[in-house]
Amino acid sequence: MKRNGNHGIVNWILAQHRGNAIFCNALHGSESLSNLRSAPIEAFAHNPDLHKVELSSPCDKELLLLTYEDHRVGGVIEPRSPEHYRQWISHSVNREINISVLRDPFNFFASRIQAEQNGTYPLECWGDCFSTGDGAKLWDKWKSYARRFIEFAASPSPDLIPISYNHWTTSLEYREKICRDLEVALLNDEERKVVTGWGAGSSFNQGIWQESETYMNRWRANSDHEVLVEAVKDEELVELARAIFGDVIDIDNIIDNVGRRR
Secondary structure (H helix, E strand, O other): OOOOOHHHHHHHHHHOOOEEEEEEEEEOOOOOHHHOOOOOOHHHHHOOOEEEOOOOOOOOOOEEEEEEOOOOOOOOOOOOOHHHHHHHHOOOOOOOOEEEEEOOHHHHHHHHHHHHHOOOOOHHHOOOOHHHOOHHHHHHHHHHHHHHHHHHHHOOOOOEEEEEHHHHHHOHHHHHHHHHHHOOOOOOHHHHHOOOOOOOOEOOOEOOOOOHHHHOOHHHHHOOOHHHHHHOOOHHHHHHHHHHHOOOOOHHHHHHHOOOOO
């Protein structure tokens, strides 16, 4: 989902790769990949061993990384057979991995609120923007992603990988586990500190990386916003947040303090 921390994770994954790669960001479900060209992104400049190639390039493509944002769960993000990609990369796919990235709802909502307030995106980009009073639509969407995240975590399939942005941000051990799941070596962990320009960077501090504790407390900046006030009253949302993020953020503290100054 937008403002979910997925760009930081994507950039970090690319930084662990060596060889030719394609990255297509924020695809629409109706788009045909055969007509796409991936725009240059900083990840390829940061890593001299990572070579960006276009879909039409005749050279071997060792990594094809696609992101879908804010789509309905069960739509375009369903796993597909390796044959599905052959027309774009010219040879068989050894492995297709479906990753579900999720951030806790309170810091996630705060980032969406802040992005709207500072004009990062035109309001119509959200479709469920807070200014129109449609915050509940975003709660429901987050809950659907949370349920999918839990399904991925419980699945025996090695090709369904859930990544918690909160845990990824705070734990080296967690990042090492992700690399094992992806079957890559942890080559450049410092790349996690890069705030990418693609996707407009951070809602709060543009391109400046901050310590992980800061990212766990973004909710404080918008603790009086009606969306957060109503969100902490949603029992299912809070229960899902506890199940996924309860060991990395103090959810009771958030609930106790959101809306306190009202």
